[in-house]
Amino acid sequence: MQTSLRLERPRRERDTSGAGLPGPFLSAGGMWAARNIKVRDCLAAASIILRRCLRVAATMAKSKFEYVREFEADDTCLPHCWVVVRLDGRNFHRFAEKHSFAKPNDSRALHLMTKCAQTVMEELEGIVIAYGQSDEYSFVFKRKSNWFKRRASKFMTHVASQFASSYVFYWRDYFKDQPLLYPPGFDGRVVVYPSNQTLRDYLSWRQADCHINNLYNTVFWTLIQQSGLTPGQAQERLQGTLAAEKNEILFSEFNINYNNEPPMYRKGTVLIWQKVDEVMTKEVKLPAEMEGKKMAVTRTRNKPVPLHCDIIGDAFWKEHPEILEEDS
DSSP states (O other), rough: OOOOOOOOOOOOOOOOOTTSSGGOOOOOHHHHHHHHHHHHHHHHHHOOOOHHHHHHHHHHHTTTTTTGGGOOOOOOOOOSEEEEEEEEEEHHHHHHTTTTOOOOOOHHHHHHHEEEEEHHHHHOOOOOEEEEETTEEEEEEEOOOOGGGGGGHHHHHHHHHHHHHHHHHHHHHHHHHOOOOOOOEEEEEEEEESHHHHHHHHHHHHHHHHHHHHHHHHHHHHHHHOOOOOOHHHHHHHTTTTTHHHHHHHHHHHHOOOGGHHHHHOEEEEEEEEEEEEEEEEOOOTHHHHHHHHEEEEEEEEEEEEEEEOHHHHHHHHHGGGGGGTTO
């Protein structure tokens, strides 16, 4: 009897997931599993490529010369302090003479300075109050300001450049036909004040300086313009005199009451933020009309408004407590 041997292919257990079937016969679950694996692989590959590109870019951005950055001084202003930037006109005695400024005060020049200060407050971030007199202006930044990481050089250069460029830009608005013979210059300094009281004392110092200088200049130029004294003679006449004596010279010799002089000259200019209604013309087109009509529209804006008032006493600060608020 012949015996035949038959070899049988081993049977595979039935795969209900469909993963072992050819493409057309894959079940829905198997298809999603395969697709998820491909997506993960693609994302992983893309992540690796991106990291490599970033490493290469960082390497390319650096050079052997980058060590020079280590010589930059750290000029970060102390935290939680008021940051004050004060600008002064550079050699403005000569500038005033060359441009025929009126003596002792030229309202055009003072209004131009205020316009420049308003522009600085509107363009730069975090200024809560500004004070100006003669050829100087002080800008107070918020205690919690983190503008440019509180770097003093950034505070000073941005304020100085914005102010100086605005002076040239708005010159014709105030001096009309008087040409600007050469560009003005301004130097700046940054000082930090740790408390509300020290900040108030600083602003009081600047306003007291305004009063002292303006009283002297008023008497000095009155002696020259109305009495015919030379500058040297006027200076000699006023040498060693006190405020009361200067007031007496103005009143007894020229019938001038110093207290009646314009507040802008005597007290300087304070700029604070206030809500102001602005009326503007806007073209409005109604659905039933073919052409639009021009109508006056009023809108409220927060703007830096000039005041000519006393800031040494308490009244101003009680009226405007928001300036020194702790969260400013």
